[in-house]
Amino acid sequence: MRITCPICGARDSREFSYRGAALALQRPAPDAGDDAWADYVHLRENPAGDTRELWYHEGGCGAWIVVTRNTVTHEVRSAELAAEVAR
Amino acid sequence: MVELIAKSACDGLLPKTIGSLTLSEAAPEAITSVTPFRGQEAAVSEALKAQIGAAWPAPNRMTGRAGARVVFSGRGQAFVLGPRIAPIAGAALSDQTDAWASVELSGTGAADALARLVPIDLRPGVFRQGHCARTLIFHMPGLVMHTGQDRYGLMVFRSMARTLVHDLESAMEAIAARG
Amino acid sequence: MRVNGKGLIDRSAPVGFTFDGVRYDGFEGDTVASALLANDIRLVGRSFKYHRPRGVLTAGSEEPNALITVGRGAEAEPNTRATVQEVFEGLEAVSQNRWPSLGLDLMAVNDLAAPFLGAGFYYKTFMWPRAFWEKLYEPVIRRAAGLGALSGLPNTDRYERAWAHCDLLVIGAGPAGLMAALVAARAGLDVILADEDARMGGRLLAETHAVAGKPGHGWVAEVLAELSSMENVRLMPRTTVTGAYDGGTYGALERVGHHRPRDDARRPRECFWRIVTRRAILCAGAIERPVAFRNNDRPGVMTAGAVRAYLNRWGVAPGRTVTVFGNNDDAHRTARDLVAAGVHVAAVIDSRPGVTLEGFRVISGAEVCNASGAKALESITIRHQGREEKIATDCLAMSGGWNPSVHLTCHMNGRPTWAGDILSFVPSPGAIPGMDVAGACNGAFSTAACLREGAEAALRAAEALGKRAAMPDLPLAEDDPYRIAPLWHVPGKGRAWLDFQNDVTVKDVKQAAVENFRSVEHMKRYTTQGMATDQGKNSNVAALAVLADATGRGIPETGTTTFRPPYVPVSIAAMGAGAEGPGFAPQRFTTSHKAATERGAPMIEAGLWYRPSYFPAPGETTWRQACDREVAMVRNAVGICDVSTLGKIDIQGPDAAQLLDFVYTNTFSTLAQGRVRYGLMLREDGFVMDDGTTARLGEQHYVMTTTTAAAGLVMKHLEFVHQCLRPDWDLSMISVTEAWAQFAVAGPKSRELLNGLLDQPIDDATWPFMSCGKIAVQGIEGRLFRISFSGEHAYEIAVPARYGDSLFRLLVARAEGMGGGLYGMEALNVLRIEKGHITHAEIHGRTTAFDIGMGRMVSQKKDCIGKTMSERPGLMDPERERLVGLRPVGAVRQILAGAHLFNEGDAAVRVNDQGYVTSTCFSPTLGDTLALAFLKRGPERYGEKVRMVDHARGVETLCEVVNPVFFDPEGGRVRG
């Protein structure tokens, strides 16, 4: 599998490490309540289709990247810098 | 009176010539990481030009010349390989001189040997002279620079110098043995 | 038998090799199979289950029968296909799966027991008694069945992995592949042309028809000459593309050393390539399928295309009297070529009625229903118009039609489509993104069609990549129609083989259907059809035709099993090449490594780092003696230890302090410059991630220390927090771990030692506990931190790594002059346990700040990562297992890490579990065993007694629960 790092360009997936759903970007406020925090820390969708997930370009530039990927076809549809998505 | 004696990262390991390829230590005088703070990229580039005559590089590129290069080294970061630089307003500087093992692989087939270890596209028309990449060198995160015809600069963490030499030596031997 | 005037072998270059110890001659360009056939060797192996005599069936990598072991000892490579292995001077090949010899194989008795050994036999027979399976049945079956055996010796050969990148990967260098590569290369694409054969050209090397008015191989040579002259073309012979993966990545196995003597130990045997390409064209050709009839596995029964290949490419007639049997026009070519070469053709048996041909006897509307001959074919029996006739023949060239090699198109879950006109599966379009298909593997069987499809696919590739390309004038070539009628299985008694390599017969497949294993996937597993090393390349389609017939369905609805990578067997050595020995993982060495090894210190691995365990002194015979001495040295004088492996992260910028406040439970924005503070870091789920000290070097400048094990993890975490959660914060982070050589100088004499070295002496007023700053040693600028993991008056001194070796030796010499010296990881561990300091043995991922007694370090004045979740009631429950110290109180003084704790009087069973031991040591300082443990309501139970029970090692110890800070609980010593 190949991921196009927005900074470095197309690279083999072994340069990246995987974290999980891009939901991790949406950290609740400290007082958001138990449900919001349980959702944030523990609950993830498991779609058959497009999913947005976080990868870290650990063997590259060190950017965190939001990758949109299809779990059925494995197609990597897009990759954006997490810092820009989060802003 | 005692004296502290300096030892390079590849002390006792290099140089090595195998077939058409030569691997030698190529440690710059200093390695300084430069990270511009928000909105300071242009000012930092000017400061670098003033100090060593090389501008801020685009991703995967290096500027300057041998002995005074600015090399893309990661997200929002570049390494100055060359003389020690003075503090730059608007940038975080970190002395990385001793943090890296720096080697040079040169000779006909250098790119073929690297292709044993490095997953990126090294075709000379793609990874041209003046290009660089943060990528993997076998199992190690590293920095690969195309510094000249059949000539590449490679950097990994200092502690991994022995592994770097081992891995490159294996690749050089395999190339030589194919004949 | 060699045929004069035929073949592309180099008759001026004879080579000698041995098979089962006997020397034979071949020529350069021969495979072991062609050379054995040239020497009239028909019997080359024994079959997997029934030990049936077997000979060469095919002329390619799909060969199921002719498996040999090449080389001997550690160099032996079993299951090498004789049809792929090139001969070279000195090659040693031996046959497999026979005892005592190939000719006299005593296990052939299995063949007589065949009625009992059919599909499902093992499942049904060896059910009972259960214990017999492992002890008796399985070993016996394993000895009787099998292919080649591994040597059992470590593999000393080199293997290699490499990357290649291109615009277009052309897989297969037959007419379609050559044409595709030529058109694409002329259009300026970077082309890799990979072919599994040693010699490129595909079927053009095996056929006699002309291309562009020249012999096929002549046209091939011209194209190859042009391709090799082009900078943008890379020819990869002996390279089988084994798999198609996501994103235009392909796996390929190159045979680098198999075809030549081992005259250079550095030369790899194989190279496993990862080829990354923008487009690919599959031109993998087609594989001929046998016809299933009684005893169709006799040596001498071969595929018709293979017989033709041996004749035309290798100049070998596989028999003196050849019979051809087929259901399609292509088979006739074999007869024509043999006759033209002067080889006697006894008859052509065509299953289709009304076939007439000139030049030899044709029996139309007939079938071969049996083959005879013990170790080589002697005769066949044909059935024609209700009558049977025996024909003497020593070679039968059979053809049940051709199967396009669709395998790679199925590697990403694609399913091939049934093509009724050619009675085979063809690739479904778009099965692999970016891959096109051309030629025989696309069901286009004539040479003209292959050339045309190859060129057209190249044009499409060029267009997709934005290059202009022109359709060339296609060379003139045969465009004969391929006519075929169904013939899968000739009915009759006896066993008719489908899967030669796994010994699966028509009967087995029918039996599967009878027992309701009607799904093709179930049939496969029940019969093991297609599960051998050849993956049923020449038998799967026929097997599912038999299944379709037996279940009353059509072939399309029966479907196929799934083709998965690799297309041919890939040795694990090739896939893992380079990653053995020192290549297994990077080895990280400190600057003091050399000095430490000179002292005889055994090294332990900490992550990728190598750290000294202890430093044996003369006269010491156990590690404990060294460790006890080193601990006493630190407590009484001064010890030196390399701590460079701890992670160090340089953090600078206007928002550096804010980041630290957010990732640590405690506050760092209030830390004064020149001071150091201990910090605790949580994961977002509230559990402890890491701990360490962070120093403030300037207003906007900190250096954070992590544990050795978590350095990478923490860096990644900090980048996550910055980039993903607080992208607006302005700061920079970079690892400086490797920039510094850092040594702990610990013990009551530490300052005295340093003051003998530092350019400016230090004292308590300028360097109080938890202070830091710049120092210089002989003019070399460094950093000094007054911090302590040992609980003693201690410092960590850091200098640029290049001076590490030098400073280390200097420190050691000074320390030894003061009654101190080096200490290793064992002593370090004892020192920290005596002080109740935690490591990742305690913060192992399931403990909270509350559990380790640091609940109050979670600041209530600010948010931080993990704070909200750490306040969950379950994580603040006093009943939780919490950190305590343990000391033995009974006769048994042993406490073991990993052992569990129980209340006195309770049975030592899980429901009564009270906690567990994480760290333990013998403390020379206190003269007793100490341990750190997690115990329910721990801190409330000081003074109580608990039982430590280690079921695994059979140890039970009565312990007292105590404060985990065993030594100097007031902390007076660190302040010196």
Ligand SMILES: [Zn+2]
């Ligand atoms: Zn990147």
